[in-house]
Amino acid sequence: MSISRRQLLKSIGVGAVGISLIQTSKLSPSYAQSPTSAEVAAYFRFALGDYEMIVVSDNAFGLPIGFFGANVSEDEVRTQLESLHIPIGNGGTVNATVMILILTQGERVTLFDTGTGINAGKLVPTLNALGISPDAVTEIVMSHYHPDHIDGLSNNGTLTFPNAQVFFAQPEYDFMQANPDVASAALDKLQPALDADLVTFYAPDTEVTEGVFSIPTYGHTAGHMSFSIRSGDTQLINVADAITSPYTFMPNPEWSFGFDADPVQAAESRKTLLDRIASERALMFGYHFPFPGLGYAVRQGDAESYTFVPAAF
Numbered sequence: 001m002s003i004s005r006r007q008l009l010k011s012i013g014v015g016a017v018g019i020s021l022i023q024t025s026k027l028s029p030s031y032a033q034s035p036t037s038a039e040v041a042a043y044f045r046f047a048l049g050d051y052e053m054i055v056v057s058d059n060a061f062g063l064p065i066g067f068f069g070a071n072v073s074e075d076e077v078r079t080q081l082e083s084l085h086i087p088i089g090n091g092g093t094v095n096a097t098v099m100i101l102i103l104t105q106g107e108r109v110t111l112f113d114t115g116t117g118i119n120a121g122k123l124v125p126t127l128n129a130l131g132i133s134p135d136a137v138t139e140i141v142m143s144h145y146h147p148d149h150i151d152g153l154s155n156n157g158t159l160t161f162p163n164a165q166v167f168f169a170q171p172e173y174d175f176m177q178a179n180p181d182v183a184s185a186a187l188d189k190l191q192p193a194l195d196a197d198l199v200t201f202y203a204p205d206t207e208v209t210e211g212v213f214s215i216p217t218y219g220h221t222a223g224h225m226s227f228s229i230r231s232g233d234t235q236l237i238n239v240a241d242a243i244t245s246p247y248t249f250m251p252n253p254e255w256s257f258g259f260d261a262d263p264v265q266a267a268e269s270r271k272t273l274l275d276r277i278a279s280e281r282a283l284m285f286g287y288h289f290p291f292p293g294l295g296y297a298v299r300q301g302d303a304e305s306y307t308f309v310p311a312a313f
């Protein structure tokens with residue numbers, strides 16, 4: 001049975017930008033991804049040229065499987081997921097992680113998005129356990145305005161990372177200002193950084209901050225950005241939410257995600273991005289991929305179809 005995007009959004013009980021977040025501690029054992037303690041979540045370190053990179057697992061939530069192929073039948077999505085042994089939870093949900101990619105270089109600490117916030121996510125306690133206090137975060141590079149990405153920026157008007165310069169996409173901010181009906185919560189999250197004169201607006205296809213280049217991947221949101229992170233001749237492409245599941249959207253880039261604002265534009269962005277990642281043989285990171293979210297896109301023949309191969313370290 002085909003379920004429309006509208007029905008999907010309705011079935012989750014909230015509007016297009018509201019995601020019902022479930023703390024990892026409340027998930028079933030098969031979905032538990034934070035075995036270290038109640039507070040500190042899983043993290044993973046790796047080198048990228050001169051940078052020391054860290055992936056921190058902030059949270060996870062279940063989404064109806066129909067979200068992972070909103071323009072095809074639910075049976076088709078289920079068949080695809082089952083063929084890859086992806087666990088489907090009670091009620092037909094698939095687990096999506098929330099992971100923060102972090103670039104460190106000397107005193108520099110750059111976060112890519114901010115997770116689900118201090119009342120829900122495990123980013124801050126995990127950073128503390130790694131010896132990185134919130135005060136020590138120097139930069140935050142935002143991909144888009146959705147709550148699972150921006151809620152960690154501030155809490156009740158107080159910046160979570162009070163010294164960090166916040167890099168925000170100009171086209172995304174333009175959309176938010178023009179559409180306060182859907183973006184008011186995100187605007188509230190951003191306001192303390194604006195008040196503190198800590199926001200730098202960046203354009204597509206520019207160097208946002210040293211070694212971080214914006215790649216416009218519009219469609220998931222109006223101004224959604226992915227990033228090429230480079231050190232010397234090494235590159236990591238942070239896809240953010242241009243690809244939310246490697247198991248449905250890499251074999252089928254034309255499938256749309258339930259939260260894609262413009263599904264047609266999102267699919268075009270996804271195809272262009274995957275072609276680049278495969279052609280450049282780039283390491284990729286997905287914010288909602290299985291922990292730690294790192295791997296490669298291998299093209300299947302001449303088709304616009306890709307297999308995700310987790311990176312081996």
Ligand SMILES: [Zn+2]
Binds near residue numbers: 146148
């Ligand atoms: Zn997201």
